[in-house]
Amino acid sequence: METTRDVALGIDTATGVQAALFRSAPIFRNIENHALADLAAISKAMTAAEGTILSRQGEPASHLLVLLDGRIALETLSAVAATTVVEIVPPGGHSMLSAVLGDVPALMTARAIQPSRLIGVDAAGLRGLLYREPSIAAALLRAEAAAFGALVRQVCDLKLRTTAQRLGCYLLELTDETAANTVALRLPFDKRLLAARLGCRQENLSRAFAALRRLGVETHGARVILHDIAGLRSYALCDC
Amino acid sequence: METTRDVALGIDTATGVQAALFRSAPIFRNIENHALADLAAISKAMTAAEGTILSRQGEPASHLLVLLDGRIALETLSAVAATTVVEIVPPGGHSMLSAVLGDVPALMTARAIQPSRLIGVDAAGLRGLLYREPSIAAALLRAEAAAFGALVRQVCDLKLRTTAQRLGCYLLELTDETAANTVALRLPFDKRLLAARLGCRQENLSRAFAALRRLGVETHGARVILHDIAGLRSYALCDC
Numbered sequence: 001m002e003t004t005r006d007v008a009l010g011i012d013t014a015t016g017v018q019a020a021l022f023r024s025a026p027i028f029r030n031i032e033n034h035a036l037a038d039l040a041a042i043s044k045a046m047t048a049a050e051g052t053i054l055s056r057q058g059e060p061a062s063h064l065l066v067l068l069d070g071r072i073a074l075e076t077l078s079a080v081a082a083t084t085v086v087e088i089v090p091p092g093g094h095s096m097l098s099a100v101l102g103d104v105p106a107l108m109t110a111r112a113i114q115p116s117r118l119i120g121v122d123a124a125g126l127r128g129l130l131y132r133e134p135s136i137a138a139a140l141l142r143a144e145a146a147a148f149g150a151l152v153r154q155v156c157d158l159k160l161r162t163t164a165q166r167l168g169c170y171l172l173e174l175t176d177e178t179a180a181n182t183v184a185l186r187l188p189f190d191k192r193l194l195a196a197r198l199g200c201r202q203e204n205l206s207r208a209f210a211a212l213r214r215l216g217v218e219t220h221g222a223r224v225i226l227h228d229i230a231g232l233r234s235y236a237l238c239d240c
Numbered sequence: 241m242e243t244t245r246d247v248a249l250g251i252d253t254a255t256g257v258q259a260a261l262f263r264s265a266p267i268f269r270n271i272e273n274h275a276l277a278d279l280a281a282i283s284k285a286m287t288a289a290e291g292t293i294l295s296r297q298g299e300p301a302s303h304l305l306v307l308l309d310g311r312i313a314l315e316t317l318s319a320v321a322a323t324t325v326v327e328i329v330p331p332g333g334h335s336m337l338s339a340v341l342g343d344v345p346a347l348m349t350a351r352a353i354q355p356s357r358l359i360g361v362d363a364a365g366l367r368g369l370l371y372r373e374p375s376i377a378a379a380l381l382r383a384e385a386a387a388f389g390a391l392v393r394q395v396c397d398l399k400l401r402t403t404a405q406r407l408g409c410y411l412l413e414l415t416d417e418t419a420a421n422t423v424a425l426r427l428p429f430d431k432r433l434l435a436a437r438l439g440c441r442q443e444n445l446s447r448a449f450a451a452l453r454r455l456g457v458e459t460h461g462a463r464v465i466l467h468d469i470a471g472l473r474s475y476a477l478c479d480c
Contacts, residue, residue, distance in 0.1 A: 078479050080396075086395050101384070103381070134371065149347045155395060156324040159324050159325075160320040160439075
């Protein structure tokens with residue numbers, strides 16, 4: 001296995017992604033075996049140190065990025081502030097799909113906010129496969145609709161919910177528990193990033209955590225304990 | 241030309257869309273002539289009275305809707321409020337693309353807020369053409385990336401800008417003028433809908449209009465006059 005290192009980017013890449021690796025990413029789950037082999041042939045395994053820029057807004061989107069481990073922040077440059085955090089991609093998620101399929105410049109900057117392990121699928125190669133392999137096309141177009149739906153939900157969230165409600169929904173998304181009385185979580189990134197993701201200032205995030213205390217949300221740094229999931233859910237009125 | 245009328249929906253449909261009609265919609269602009277004929281064969285011309293629901297969130301997205309005249313509100317149901325206005329589609333715009341390509345239920349409800357004239361392209365037929373006709377695939381995937389980008393910009397807008405800045409950006413989007421000292425606009429829909437689109441309460445919209453007065457924004461009902469476009473632009477810090 002050949003390994004190269006791009007020192008400037010802090011990305012290690014190894015060619016020869018094993019088809020089995022693709023199965024761990026939901027976006028590739030329903031793709032047929034022979035098509036997975038085609039995908040593997042145009043993909044590379046990547047590791048990225050914290051802080052690495054994986055793709056830059058406005059530049060060609062050279063790869064679909066599928067995150068196996070770590071976290072990626074999707075940010076945009078704006079005339080109002082240095083950057084806006086649009087979304088934080090969790091393990092199993094992906095980014096750059098829309099720009100890759102549409103063959104347009106990257107819509108957001110992707111930055112590893114934790115040491116990350118990824119699959120990078122060559123953009124031009126993927127567009128080629130789209131026409132030849134219906135199971136790949138169906139999977140990608142469904143993934144794009146899901147990503148679109150997530151943005152729609154975020155727009156609604158920002159238009160309708162208070163910061164405390166948005167925080168409540170975000171905390172509930174971090175757990176699969178819906179019935180337990182008590183669940184302990186770890187915030188997967190720092191509160192500065194969490195505030196940016198929720199679209200509020202850090203002091204408002206602190207106020208939001210304080211407001212959720214009466215709903216059984218206990219915090220100790222990055223550790224969060226939810227004592228009343230049902231109560232939090234009916235307060236935050238999540239749609240997810 | 242056969243004409244049918246669905247009384248419950250208030251939609252008039254006429255089969256046999258002329259290929260030339262497609263040219264007036266930016267989404268179809270770069271599609272080759274022979275492919276336009278294929279598109280026309282799976283499309284119908286539609287007119288919808290104000291208030292008509294064209295597609296309902298959660299139900300199958302049966303058609304790509306391309307708006308020739310009128311306006312469509314894209315709304316979502318939510319646990320927080322009856323509806324959220326995610327976007328208002330202007331003439332030349334489209335809706336349902338993401339759900340149609342991904343073959344998933346409609347992500348939003350599309351409602352005509354003015355008497356509207358549309359082209360409805362059959363969803364299953366369009367997915368079939370996607371694989372057979374590269375110029376259609378390229379046009380649709382580029383359009384989807386553009387729609388994704390518009391949602392990303394709206395998320396940033398909601399996270400970073402004040403209501404008055406968001407209103408300023410929205411007013412500036414209604415004109416192509418960038419240099420003129422004075423430009424007169426008509427709000428294309430009522431202030432209740434404008435407040436919903438901007439994600440604020442109506443009283444906050446009134447305050448935002450009042451805040452913009454010192455930047456030369458004069459309003460008389462639906463008539464708006466911008467007396468200082470450059471000043472408004474540097475206040476609102478639009479990214480578009």
